[in-house]
Amino acid sequence: GQQLNQSPQSMFIQEGEDVSMNCTSSSIFNTWLWYKQDPGEGPVLLIALYKAGELTSNGRLTAQFGITRKDSFLNISASIPSDVGIYFCAGQLGVGNTPLVFGKGTRLSVIA
Amino acid sequence: SAVISQKPSRDICQRGTSLTIQCQVDSQVTMMFWYRQQPGQSLTLIATANQGSEATYESGFVIDKFPISRPNLTFSTLTVSNMSPEDSSIYLCSAWSPYSEAFFGQGTRLTVV
Numbered sequence: 702g703q704q705l706n707q708s709p710q711s712m713f714i715q716e717g718e719d720v721s722m723n724c725t726s727s728s729i730f731n732t733w734l735w736y737k738q739d740p741g742e743g744p745v746l747l748i749a750l751y752k753a754g755e756l757t758s759n760g761r762l763t764a765q766f767g768i769t770r771k772d773s774f775l776n777i778s779a780s781i782p783s784d785v786g787i788y789f790c791a792g793q794l795g796v797g798n799t800p801l802v803f804g805k806g807t808r809l810s811v812i813a
Numbered sequence: 814s815a816v817i818s819q820k821p822s823r824d825i826c827q828r829g830t831s832l833t834i835q836c837q838v839d840s841q842v843t844m845m846f847w848y849r850q851q852p853g854q855s856l857t858l859i860a861t862a863n864q865g866s867e868a869t870y871e872s873g874f875v876i877d878k879f880p881i882s883r884p885n886l887t888f889s890t891l892t893v894s895n896m897s898p899e900d901s902s903i904y905l906c907s908a909w910s911p912y913s914e915a916f917f918g919q920g921t922r923l924t925v926v
Contacts, residue, residue: 801907
């Protein structure tokens with residue numbers, strides 16, 4: 702099946718630092734999504750991207766849909782302790798009602 | 814935004830038994846999906862729950878092991894049948910409508926002993 706290559710697998714950063722993570726694929730996706738999962742919870746949508754080259758922000762989060770439609774990155778600026786969690790990229794090959802393909806996740810730890 | 818209630822949130826089950834997980838959305842949704850998330854891993858799609866017809870299963874998942882129901886546009890169940898320790902995992906319900914991207918329930922953490 703389709704796979705998304707997400708990196709890094711884990712990160713340990715100091716509070717206040719910026720964070721960057723990315724996903725790549727061999728396939729072209731119509732939509733890229735970024736989710737965050739806290740322990741014991743389901744993933745929560747952070748940002749959705751719909752157009753190649755699109756750059757979208759949500760507070761301290763910024764994500765971009767790669768121009769080739771095969772990659773995306775997520776940046777978190779000025780990290781805080783509540784940013785701790787697992788971040789997943791997800792791609793959608795078809796239209797909106799098709800299921801998502803998920804990356805393996807980036808586990809973020811923030812040291813106060 | 815719509816909310817999914819999933820239950821049970823966790824359970825410990827004996828091998829050989831079955832567990833049915835319920836997923837209730839507070840509004841009508843077009844699509845519902847079931848995912849499995851093994852410890853420390855990503856989400857893997859089990860099946861798409863189709864309203865009024867048989868679910869569409871992904872490779873490696875079969876109806877006899879994971880029967881799914883979706884009687885209406887707000888509710889679905891996933892049964893994990895004849896469980897073994899390898900079925901220990903988090904099971905997640907997801908929903909999609911034209912008005913929102915896919916959103917998730919809080920998951921069911923299953924431990925099979």
